[in-house]
Every structure is written in structure tokens, then in C-alpha cells.
Amino acid sequence: MAKNVTAQTLQRLPLYFNYLVSLPENRKSGNISATAIADALGLNDVQVRKDLASVSRGGRPRTGYVTAELINDIGHFFGFENHDGVIVAGVGNLGRAMLGSDSFADYGFDIVCGFDCNEKITGTDINGKPVRHISEMKNFCLNQNIKTGIITVPEKSAQEVCNIMTDSGIKYILNFASVHLNVPENIIVHNENISMTLAMLTRHSFFEKELTFR
Amino acid sequence: MAKNVTAQTLQRLPLYFNYLVSLPENRKSGNISATAIADALGLNDVQVRKDLASVSRGGRPRTGYVTAELINDIGHFFGFENHDGVIVAGVGNLGRAMLGSDSFADYGFDIVCGFDCNEKITGTDINGKPVRHISEMKNFCLNQNIKTGIITVPEKSAQEVCNIMTDSGIKYILNFASVHLNVPENIIVHNENISMTLAMLTRHSFFEKELTFR
DNA sequence: TAGATTGTTAATCGATTAACAATC
DNA sequence: TAGATTGTTAATCGATTAACAATC
Numbered sequence A, B: 001m002a003k004n005v006t007a008q009t010l011q012r013l014p015l016y017f018n019y020l021v022s023l024p025e026n027r028k029s030g031n032i033s034a035t036a037i038a039d040a041l042g043l044n045d046v047q048v049r050k051d052l053a054s055v056s057r058g059g060r061p062r063t064g065y066v067t068a069e070l071i072n073d074i075g076h077f078f079g080f081e082n083h084d085g086v087i088v089a090g091v092g093n094l095g096r097a098m099l100g101s102d103s104f105a106d107y108g109f110d111i112v113c114g115f116d117c118n119e120k121i122t123g124t125d126i127n128g129k130p131v132r133h134i135s136e137m138k139n140f141c142l143n144q145n146i147k148t149g150i151i152t153v154p155e156k157s158a159q160e161v162c163n164i165m166t167d168s169g170i171k172y173i174l175n176f177a178s179v180h181l182n183v184p185e186n187i188i189v190h191n192e193n194i195s196m197t198l199a200m201l202t203r204h205s206f207f208e209k210e211l212t213f214r
Numbered sequence C, D: 001t002a003g004a005t006t007g008t009t010a011a012t013c014g015a016t017t018a019a020c021a022a023t024c
Helices: A007-021 A034-041 A045-053 A067-077 A093-100 A134-144 A155-167 A194-204 B007-021 B034-041 B045-053 B067-077 B093-100 B103-107 B134-144 B155-167 B194-204
Strands: A084-089 A109-116 A129-133 A148-151 A172-175 A188-191 B084-089 B109-116 B129-133 B148-151 B172-175 B188-191
Touching: A007 A034, A007 A045, A007 A067, A007 B194, A034 A045, A084 A093, A084 A134, A084 A155, A093 A109, A093 B093, A109 A134, A109 B194, A129 A134, A134 A155, A148 A155, A148 B194, A155 A172, A172 B194, A188 B194, A194 B007, A194 B103, A194 B109, A194 B148, A194 B172, A194 B188, B007 B034, B007 B045, B007 B067, B034 B045, B084 B093, B084 B134, B084 B155, B093 B109, B103 B109, B109 B134, B129 B134, B134 B155, B148 B155, B155 B172
Parallel strands: A084 A109, A084 A148, A109 A129, A148 A172, A172 A188, B084 B109, B084 B148, B109 B129, B148 B172, B172 B188
Antiparallel strands: none
């Protein structure tokens, strides 16, 4: 597995996954050809075959791929059967949305705890997930071996919270605050900037091909 | 402007923008060379120059680019000085976070109204933004010429809400529900799947280069 | 001036696509 | 068998990078 997948392939794989999952049940239980996927997504069929080759055990001439198997293989590639603990720093509206969402589990993530400095909410539960004081983060993460954190605090506290996270052994940070974070060499940050996403969507239609499965 | 910018360039431009904006004030008021940007972001300097050429009026030999001008040019390219009205469908935690955020304005967006079907919250205000009943969406959007909508409703209502949006003249949809939406030919949807983003971040480090500005 | 930097033209590298043999 | 489809090898296309003249 993972036979040096290129960045381009990696960007297209979620596309295939979403397309396959969105198929009606009767088609999902059968086979599907790379040609059909390519047509549906407006891509080249050889490209689809090459992309799929890097994650699946392959299809069969004449019949194509077993749809359910393909969904599984892509899911496996992305680690959807994992159970990786994730913490959320900042229990405002956005943080609450993260704690309240049940869809992370399908992708192999377990949102285990929220952290905040507001003592009105520390000690409470949201969707069965505890909210603790931010000073408890380090112990919590080290004990539970948590490597992934989501930052949903206001911009002004983002860097400070980021420092606490790296100090807590967090290696991957999904940052919703629209500020640049300075992190040590080996920490990987992804800045999710919703405004920028909107700008690319509405003013340059960059996503067009990616999203219209017809 | 907009001299056929490639998808690759379009993906790198926000990087330059974030890097420039994150610069300390004293450097932001001076000049910067493409070489310096390239070094900081781990890219090739010619590539940076080519990318910048598609949005800026150009730099000067020996001194480079005027930093403030460059920030402005990229911002202009992305339409950050616009005032585009945006509506939010679904005023749960995520919707509330959208209505409550003040950072959209910096990117040329004005979140004008939230819509929900829960009559306990319709008629209220969040961060000065009214929440109306979803049945009022069509009139509202047509009157105010709104072309952009954000979907933050539960999965099961997403398609229905999507239909109402397209019927309301919405052209661009940012969808946070993790379901595939069927839309007419000319409507552009971007599916923001936070779980998938987490999966790519933690299990394939796809974003690595994109995000470590040192 | 000398040297840093820009922008462009040419070379290289890699991704996409076309052609085709193998398979069921 | 005939035909649809896979997977691979070769050709094409486009993006990146190297080389260099122009500029201040």
C-alpha cells in the first residue's frame, strides 16, 4: 500500500470516495468501471485507473471494480477505521460544533475532550464529551497519547494555545483561527480559512470541476 | 488582471498572502524579494515570480516588490474589497459561529442573515445579524441579490435546503453537511468536509509544505 | 560600477493521455 | 467468440526549473 501517491492523486481520491458513497444502494452493491467514474466526474479514465491502482487491489477486465471493495480500499487508505483521539481547544460556537458532530467517527476520529479557560463551562459535558480547563491539557494528552488538536479559539489566543498544544505532545494541528502560527520543525499545521475558501469558490471557481458530479 | 491563472498558481497565492500578512510591521512597510518569499516557503524563486506576475504590477530589479502593494494586489485579485452578501442556512452551533465571526469582512464578505426552521430562534439576532424562517429565504435573496450561501444544516435536510437555495437564485454554495448535493448545471458547490481535512492532515501530511512558513 | 534582483526564453521534469496487449 | 474493461508502455502536454539578458 501507499506506493508513493502523488499530491494530485491524493487530491482526487476523496472525490472518488464521495462519488462512490453517494451512489444509490442498488449501484453500490454491484460493480463500477473506471470509465464510468471518469465520465461522472469529468476526468480521464486512465487517470482514474492509475489513481485507484495506488490504493486498491485492482479491478477485473470486463466487469470493473467491486464498488463496496473500492469504497473500503479508499477508506482504508485514509485510515477511516482508526480510532484516533482528537482534542478541541476553544469551546465557543465552532468548538461546540466540533464536539457535537458525530460524523468524525466515520473518518476514524474520536473527539475526546474540549478545553477552555472559561470556568462557567469547564466541568460540563457537550454531546457526552467533557470540557476541561486548558491547564489540564498537557496531562490529558500525554496520558491518552493524543496527537491531534483543533484550534477554535479567538485569533488573539491562538498562538498561546498552539504553544500549549505542542508542549502537550500534539503533532497535528487544524487551525481555524485566521492567524499564522509559529510551530517547531516537526509539527504540522493546517490553516482552515473559511473566508478564503469562500473567496476561491465565488471569485475564481477553482473548485468547479472538483464538485459537480452529475 | 486574471491572465489565465493556473490551478497550481491559484493554490499558492493564498500562501503568499498569508506569509506577507504575517510579517512583522517593520518588514511589512518595506520591500520584499521573490527570492526571500521562496526561501521562507520552501519554493522555487522563479515560480514565485511567475505566480506574482499574474496578479501584481511587478517588482523592481534590485529592490524587489513593495510588500504593502503586493498584499494589496493579491487581496484585490481575490476580491477582498468586495461587499458580497452571504446567507447561512442552519443556525446551530456551526451556523452561529459563521454569524458570529467578524473575519469575513476582511475577505469582502458580509454575512447578512441566518435562516432556520426552528421558531424559537427565528426573529432573534446573533451578532447583529437577523435569523429568519427558512420560508423567507427566496424573497430575501432575490430582493438583496444574494448569490452565495453556506449550508450548516444536518445531513438529512441538506439537499432540501440546497434546493431552496438554488430556487432563491444562489449560485455558490459552501456545504458543511457531509452529503453529496445534486444541483443544476450552473450552480457551484464546494463541500467542506472537516473530517476529510483531518484525515489528510494526520494520515498523509499532504498539507505539510503548504503550511510551514518558517 | 558591481551586484542583486526582475522577467523571459529554453531545458527539464513529471503528470496526463493515447495506444495497445492482456484478460475475462 | 466478440467486446468491454483492465493495466502498462509510449507519446504528449504542461508545469517547474535553469540559464541569462535587462534593469536599477
